Amino acid sequence: MKMKTALISVVLGLLFWFGLNGRLETGVLISGIVVVAIAAAFHVKDAVFGDVKFSPRAFIAFIAWLVVFVGELIKSNIDVMLRVISPKVRINPAIVEVKTKLKTPLGRLALANSITLTPGTLTTDIKGDSLFIHWIDASSTDVEGATKAIVAKFEKQLEVVFG
């Protein structure tokens, strides 16, 4: 578990380092490895990435989640644009409760961020396994209907990746 966290943090940190530097040289590589190893040693005890799964299936699910996410982001912006431009403000807002099956903190973070960036929804609070969501155009205010409309499209992929 700790090994996995250390490995993922070092790989992510190195990618970050090369993105900032923009070139591959021996000096840059050595100093980057030293800095990233020190930084990873500080937070390895938290085991943040301990629940991420490594498998071809998880990778495919991650790509599928990315595709769904980008599509929803573009859709949500068209939705926002139409709402802003239309001469009369058409809104029907409500705060609804939805249930999630994800257990790990990282999975819940990814789910909450994806919900915030999809059409007309904004995560307001998380308590236990229920998320409270401000919905700009609420079609159903009960738990099952809202869960089906908001969470279902991301949960399948995220469950494979983060558990």
Place this chain on the structure above:
Amino acid sequence: MEMTGAVLALIGSIIFFLSALGLIRMPDLYNRIQTGTKATTLGTIILSIGLCLIHPEWTGKLVILILFIVLTNPISSHVVARGAHYSGQEMTDKTVGDALTEEDKDKEGTP
């Protein structure tokens, strides 16, 4: 290539303008947060992709910038919405339901 990048940057700035318009027009805080967060996130992504097309050697830093924005922007809007709810911010009259307030009342009522 340069033209495509410039046009993408223009589209991004138009999305920014729409988010500003939404910030003015929406009636209460929660709806303002919604328009502000979504539109600025997509606007930054499109504008950065446009600049990546113009300067391919900047791609690394611009990708890191996009990752920052996509990770931190929803979190900050979430924190603001939460703070608004617990400091008793009014919602607009058109609101049809509020599960979070009911939940808090249930918790206070049980003991």
Place this chain on the structure above:
Amino acid sequence: MNIIFLIIAVFTVAMALYAVMTKDRTMAVLAAGATGLFASILFVMMAAPDVAMTEAAIGSGLTTFIFFFALRKVKRGQKNG
């Protein structure tokens, strides 16, 4: 280029005036942060990226943080004494 410089300068002055004239302490701190943000854009345009980076880090990031710590201490002191 001059137009951009002028517009941002107007924003900076407007935010600084707002920070001075407002009655609410929280608002004054936020407006000071916005002043730092626009000032850092001005420094970028005056070809001083190091000053701009420092201004962005100190002026609009850390100063807000420290001011809010101070505001909390002030409130607590008023409650106790």
Place this chain on the structure above:
Amino acid sequence: MADQILMVAVLISLLSIGVILIRFILGPSVLDRVVAFDTAGIIAISVIVLLAHMLERFIYVDVALVYGLLSFIGVLVVARYHERGL
């Protein structure tokens, strides 16, 4: 041609910052102003990136990166302070 289009893009972004500052000054509550501040900060990051292209200096993108990290912390601090006093 491309440079003119980018100039128009910068001007539209500045116009939206101006519109947002109206909300900053009008905004009835503190948190309205926090949202306006956050949005203006993100648009300003994009303006800095565009200026880096127009002045042809790669190093200016670093300013945008630094501000992108720190504006987030500022908004977090203000919202937490407002919720329950830090």
